[in-house]
Amino acid sequence: MKGSKKVLVLGLTLALAALSGCGGGSGNTQAANSDSAPKGKDTLIVGVGTGVPTLDPQLVNDTTSSRVVDDLFEGLTTEDQANKAIPGVAKSWDISKDGTVYTFHLRDNAKWSNGKPVTAEDFVFSLRRAVTPETAAPNNTMLNVIKGAQAIMDNKAKADTLGVKALDDSTLQITLAHPLAYFPAILANSVAYPVYPPLVKEDPKGWAQAGKMISNGAYELKEWIPNGHILALKNPNYWDASNVKIDKVRYLPINSPTDELNRYKAGQMDITWTLPDGLSAEQYRQQFGSQFVDVTQLGGYFYWFNTNAEGVDKLEVRKALTMTVNRKAIIDAILKMGQTPLYSIVPQGIQGGIYDNIYKDVPSYSWVNKPMAERAQIAKGLLEKAGYSDMHPLDLVISYNTLPTHQKIAEAITQMWKHAFGGMINVKVQNEEWKVYLQTLQQQNYQIGRFSWIADFNAASNFVDMFLCNSPNNNAGFCNKALDKEYQLGMYAPTQAQFDSHMEKAIELAMAGYYSLPIYNYTYFRLVKPYIGGYDPENNHMDHVYSKWMYFKEDKKS
Known part of the structure; x- marks a missing residue:
């Protein structure tokens, strides 16, 4: 047994190395660049990285669009280079004793690119727009802490009931449904950026163009x-x-x-x-x-399982597939940039790493520290329980957006699954350009789909949010009401310790459902x-x- 395991690991490493290629250039390409910029630059x-899908701040849901939009727009708050929320359009703000009312004082010299002043009413319009269902802002759940936001997003109330009010041109009051210590950090995200009301009203669909x-x-x-x-x-x-x-x-x-x-x-x-x-x-x-x-980055690389798609609609299948991915082999042979294996829905390092080893507390994740051969044996039994065999194989398609790294990882996972399950499984891979692929995920026209999430703010809720029943970012198509309940209890928790506890339970429920297949923590x-x-x-x-x-x-x- 020991000898055969050694051959297996060597074979897998060689296969992955072949996939990873060279791609770096030779040692004599040391850049001889000056420390001074070219004259006149x-x-x-x-x-x-790829084509930018949108420059409408409320519709941004990807890092490529964010890189551009963060240059073009600014919220009430912005960030310093350590991701700390600092004054943006708002020069300062006051917080009520109970932590539910924020009063923002806008800068007198804050202007739109046409020279018009940025006003408190502009933020009222924009925040209402963000939570209005017709806008379909994918990150609107970030704003559900604002009083009335959830009811508006659920189509149970009108946008003008949102807890935002312009006290005068330069004073904006935002009332929260409950205290949230990191609320200023949320306002530094594009979903909370202001848009110019006259233009957006005139051309709601086409205004965000050159x-x-x-x-x-x-x-x-x-x-x-x-x-x-x-x-x-x-x-x-x-x-x-x-x-x-x-x-x-x-x-x-x-x-x-x-x-x-x-x-x-x-x-x-x-x-x-x-x-x-x-x-x-x-x-x-x-x-x-x-x-x-x-x-190191507060982000995770993972695959969604479309829980409504044949095959991966079964928990046993999702667990079997998750168990048989050798994350360390992918990191060592393809990535090589200090990434670490991921088994949770939240990355290592979030909130100082308090959830790093959470898989140890989830009974159905006892496989994590088992050898790959033993994992494969358990996983085969799960596939058999789900009704699959050499005579009745499981057909799978791994989807990803076009990028060489994504292709290599998908092909490596395909090899791993074929090695683990033999004739019990047939796997294909397919790719699409980023804009098209986002639509594929959102419309759930896939079976297993690559995705990633980088923290918008340093809190577990930013990741748990994707797994809520009505989240625009829930691309797996499931609804776990117990998970939703723990999330809501956490968001309304009066102390940090209670917030952490409820989020931990929500994370464990998401993991136990195997709605996603975590691969690695980002750098x-x-x-x-x-x-x-x-x-x-x-x-x-x-x-x-x-x-x-x-x-x-x-x-x-x-």
């Missing part, structure tokens, strides 16, 4: 060429424009990390979105030195030109990036 060129958009952030939209680029110019009417040093930002949607790397090496890109597989973090560090950025990694100043990602574990932080270093001799 006025444009920051950044990768955004030539039409009016925004209030550090930059304004100039061009948006699908599959080409997005160009933003410094907004002279931004309240802090004097501290915005870079005049233009060009965002490039490049699906191939290898293409991105080649552009970076050729001096055609200042900051990459990610990097190709194949090389380890240490190897990248050896090649690029301090240009290589590698940061993010990219290359940044040495002449980029002001960007300090070391403590930015949510990878929220604003171009307004940055500047081009100049030649000290000149």
Whole structure:
């Protein structure tokens, strides 16, 4: 037995290594870039990974759109480089003794890109828009702490009953249904950004386009060429424009990390979105030195199970498939960037890591520390119990959005399942471009679908929210009312300890239902030109990036 296990591990490692490829370039590609920006440079060129689906703040549900929208708009609060909520459009705020009433004082010089003042009524309009069902804002549940929001989202009340009120042009009052200590952090997310009411009323569907958009952030939209680029110019009417040093930002949607790397090496890109597989973090560090950025991230990579799709509608099947994925092999052979195996619906590190080993408290996860061969034996029994055999195999399709890493991981998991189940299972993989793939997930036209979630704020509820019955982000199509109850009890809990306890129970219920297949805890990694100043990602574990932080270093001799 010991010898056969050794052969199995070696074979799997070699197979995964073959999938991972090289993709990093040779050792003599050490970048010989100057610490000073090229003379006359006025444009920051950044990768955004793929095509941007939307620039409407309330409709954003992905990291690529967020990278652009966070430059174009600003909420009542914004973030510093350690993801702490700080004043944005609101210069300050007061909180009532019971923690339920926030009074925000807007900056006198906060303006839209057309020069008009940003008013409290603009926020009233925008927050109402965000929770109105017709808007279909995918992250509107972030705002359900506002008094009346849940009833509006459930179509049981009108938008004007939301607990937001303009006391005057520069004073906004928000009443919460219950205290929530991290409420200012929620307001730094795009779902709570203001939109310009006259324009949105005039053209509700088409306003967020180049030539039409009016925004209030550090930059304004100039061009948006699908599959080409997005160009933003410094907004002279931004309240802090004097501290915005870079005049233009060009965002490039490049699906191939290898293409991105080649552009970076050729001096055609200042900051990459990610990097190709194949090389380890240490190897990248050896090649690029301090240009290589590698940061642990509050995010998880996982697959949704469509609980209404044949096969994965059965709990035994979902558990069997989850058990037989060798997460460490994927990390070691494909990723190599310090990622760690994930078994929960929340990532390691959330709220200081208090849920890191939660799988140990979920009885149906006793398989985690068993050898892969033993897991496979148990999993086969589960498939047999679900009615599958060599004569009646389980047909599966793994769906993912187009990106080489996603393909390699899907193909690796396919191999793992085939090895574990033999003729009991048939697996195919299929890919779609990001915009189309998001629709596929939301319409539940899939069986097993790749997804990820990066924390919008540092609280477990940000992840549990996806697993609620009516959450727009619940792409698995299930409803667990006991889970919903624990979430709500947590959100209304008067103490942090009670919040943590109820969220823990909700997490355990989600895990026990095997609605998702967790794979790994994220890190993010990219290359940044040495002449980029002001960007300090070391403590930015949510990878929220604003171009307004940055500047081009100049030649000290000149």
